[in-house]
Amino acid sequence: MDLLTPSDAERLHPSGLIYLANVMRPKQDIGRWSQALRQWRPPRTPLRVHLENNSLDEHDAAEILQAIGGDVQAGYLHHNNIRSLEPLTPFIEQHWETLKELHLSHNRLSTTETKALLLLLGCTKVSAAGAETAGSCSWLRLEFNHIDVDGLLEQLPSQIKNRLQLGDRGCTPRHCCCQGRRYTKHIHCKFLTEQRTIMPEHKIHHRDQRREPAPSRSRCQDDEETQDNPKTVT
Ligand SMILES: [Zn+2]
Ligand SMILES: [Zn+2]
Secondary structure (H helix, E strand, O other), X not given: OOOOXXXXXXXXXXXXXXXXXXXXXXXXXXXXXXXXXXXXXXXXXXXXXXXXXXXXXXXXXXXXXXXXXXXXXXXXXXXXXXXXXXXXXXXXXXXXXXXXXXXXXXXXXXXXXXXXXXHHHHOEEXXXXXXXXXXXXXXXXXXXXEOOHHHHHHHOOHHHHOOEEOOOOOOEXXXXXXXXXXXXXXXXXXXXXXXXXXXXHHHHHHHOOOOOOOOXXXXXXXXXXXXXXXXXXX
């Protein structure tokens, strides 16, 4: 059974690029792509998964992400309709050691959800041999959600708060040029302070009933986030 057209199949690239931005308008596309991803044999290289601009909620995004074998290095989920982290937690836990970048700007995350995300990404784990490891996330985009940034920073444990780099020091997802980078593994969250209206948790869920119009495709501040364009798929 051919789930994918030849041009669809090109979106799953041997280089590790999975380019599914802007393709999942109708709901049935989610089932089709998650089935196709389950059948796809991923390359051994780290995967970069583009799911931006699809109006996905957290359950849709989780369904797609969970279908991907291989090690995910970057998840591009910006410009979707993600309000809750819980469905995405198994994915984040599974790829905790390889996931360097997570792009979640222009979604509907609340302060509480963001705190849970940072606790998950910023925690340390102790291996069976007793060695302490930190998650590898160093690039997190969270602007234009519903986050009360001051409230968030107040609630975070200092060991995570101290790792956050909110300013733009010229770092990129692949290179940190912060002072003290040898001692502190930064989690870069530039533009975090730019948020939509802060709303109480229940209101965010309520708004879910009437879906907002599809997000605009303006490039605004997503330059880095959109650097992999379909032309990279050859
Ligand atoms: Zn839900
Ligand atoms: Zn840095």
